[in-house]
Structures are given as structure tokens and as C-alpha cells.
Amino acid sequence: MKYLSILFLVIFALGCKKVDVPTFDSADGISFYTDYFTDPDSINYSFALQPLAKDRDTIFLRMRLVGKPSNVARSIKLKALQGSTARLNTDYLLPEVKLPANQLFIRYPLVVLNTPELNTQTLNLILGVDQGSELVAGAPGIATNSSKNFNQIKIKITNQLIEPDYWESVSFLFGSFSVVRFQFMVKVTGLTNFDQKNGLGELFRIQVQLNKALSDYVQLNGPLIDEYGNQINF
Structure with missing residues (x-):
């Protein structure tokens, strides 16, 4: 019985052969990303909301590597996708950028240009990774820290007053967005940015200031x- 068992083992070993296990190998990619509850996956940019008049400005788009770091810098090329109405080299510029060696993150510098059309229009720009980029479009998904990768980002560009990206997070203090409300806030405070990066304590102080100014306005x-026919309150 002992020898029979050994014979079976020898036959089994001879009958086995090496099996190649397929592995996934893909080019390294680059994706836009947002932090959980921090950054939107679209951007509303208005020259009218800037403290000083500008002919151009830079919007920094957060991107990160999807793949392995490299000891050489690699190019990132973006392109406008279908649905864009903004014009390359007229309404915006796409600089040549490289992800530095051994880096995971980069802020891509999208340059927006203040053209006369923006006084009456809001232009759409939808950006994705160009096929000519050394770093291809990275896979979308949600990371363990709940940050999110995505393959395209939408930017609205105008020189009119439009709702800022952050407004939803401060609407509990200032109410729903309207041009009249925002213009009143700017006139009273001298500020053009009311997001939570100012600190909640400062925002509560601004709310008190606005209530006092509105009370004085109503008396007079x-x-x-x-513009929607709603009465402004703070």
C-alpha cells in the first residue's frame, strides 16, 4: 500500500505542468480628483467675483497619479471634450505640464482669458486627458479615504455674477444665492469671497454685519x- 501511494504521487507530479497566471498590466494614468466633502467635481469661475479686474487668471485643477511613481517626469496633456463652448487660445490656454519625478500629485494650471463675450455669456469647458499624454486617463473610482477620481472636469467661465462653487456650504448663513443678495453682501463687506475657508467665526460675524446693514436699508x-421676486433676509 505504501509503494502504491508513492506511485500515485509520482504520476500526479508528472501530470502537472506550470500554469501561467495572467496579471493586469496597464499604463500609468492621471486623474482629476476631489476630497470628500471638500472640493466639487465642477468649477464655476467668474472674473466678476475677483477682487481686482483681470485680463486672465489661473485655475489650478487637482490631479493625481493612478499607477506607479517614476524617476522621470512625464507629460500631462489635456483636451476639450464634446459639449465645450469655450475656444482654445481665445477663452483659455492649456499649458504643457509634466508630473515631476517621484510625485503623485499636481495642480494643473488652466489659464482662463477674460474676453468681451464673457460679459453676456457663460462658456462651458469640459476637460479630459488627451491621447498624446504620456500619462493616460486614469481609472475613475473612490479611494479608501473617500476621495474620488474622475476622468473629466467641467468649468463654467464668465464675467457675470454666478453662484460660487462653495455657496451650498454657506447657504445656512446667507440664504439661497441670487445676484441681488450677493451684490448687497459685497457692497456691505467689501468682500467677494464668503467660503468657509474664512472660518465659521468670521462668517457668523459677517452675518451679524449683514443683518444690521439690511435693517438699515429696509428702514430707508x-x-x-x-431678481426672483423674493425678499432678502440673513
């Missing part, structure tokens, strides 16, 4: 009504 002029 009656209710302040926005």
Missing part, C-alpha cells in the same frame, strides 16, 4: 427684493 427703502 423698504424690503430688498431679488
Whole structure:
């Protein structure tokens, strides 16, 4: 019985052969990304919201590597996708950028240009990774820290007053966005940015300031009504 068992083992060993296990191998990619509850996956940019008049400005788009770091810098090329109405080299510029060696993150410098059309229009720019980029479009998905990768980002560009990206996070203090409300806030405070990066304590102080100014306004002029026919309150 002992020898029979050994014979079976020898036959089994001879009958086995090496099996190649397929592995996934893909080119390294680059993706836009957002932090959980921090950054939007679209951007509203208005020259009208800037403290000083500008002919151009730079919007830094957060991107990160999807793959392995390299000891050489690699190019990142973006392109406008279908649905874009902004014009390359007229309304925006796409600089040549490289992800530095051994780096995982980069802020891509999208240059937006203040053209006369922006006084009456809001242009759409939808960006994705160009096929000519050394780093291809990275796979979308959610990381363990709940940050999110995505393959395209939408930017609205204008020189009109439009709702800022952060407004939803401060609407509990200032109310729903309207041009009349925002213009009143800018006139009273001298500020053009009211996001939470100012600190909640400062935002509560601004709310008190706005309430006092609105009370004075109402006594002299009656209710302040926005473009939707709603009475402004803070």
C-alpha cells in the first residue's frame, strides 16, 4: 500500500505542468480628483467675483497619479471634450505640464482669458486627458479615504455674477444665492469671497454685519427684493 501511494504521487507530479497566471498590466494614468466633502467635481469661475479686474487668471485643477511613481517626469496633456463652448487660445490656454519625478500629485494650471463675450455669456469647458499624454486617463473610482477620481472636469467661465462653487456650504448663513443678495453682501463687506475657508467665526460675524446693514436699508427703502421676486433676509 505504501509503494502504491508513492506511485500515485509520482504520476500526479508528472501530470502537472506550470500554469501561467495572467496579471493586469496597464499604463500609468492621471486623474482629476476631489476630497470628500471638500472640493466639487465642477468649477464655476467668474472674473466678476475677483477682487481686482483681470485680463486672465489661473485655475489650478487637482490631479493625481493612478499607477506607479517614476524617476522621470512625464507629460500631462489635456483636451476639450464634446459639449465645450469655450475656444482654445481665445477663452483659455492649456499649458504643457509634466508630473515631476517621484510625485503623485499636481495642480494643473488652466489659464482662463477674460474676453468681451464673457460679459453676456457663460462658456462651458469640459476637460479630459488627451491621447498624446504620456500619462493616460486614469481609472475613475473612490479611494479608501473617500476621495474620488474622475476622468473629466467641467468649468463654467464668465464675467457675470454666478453662484460660487462653495455657496451650498454657506447657504445656512446667507440664504439661497441670487445676484441681488450677493451684490448687497459685497457692497456691505467689501468682500467677494464668503467660503468657509474664512472660518465659521468670521462668517457668523459677517452675518451679524449683514443683518444690521439690511435693517438699515429696509428702514430707508423698504424690503430688498431679488431678481426672483423674493425678499432678502440673513
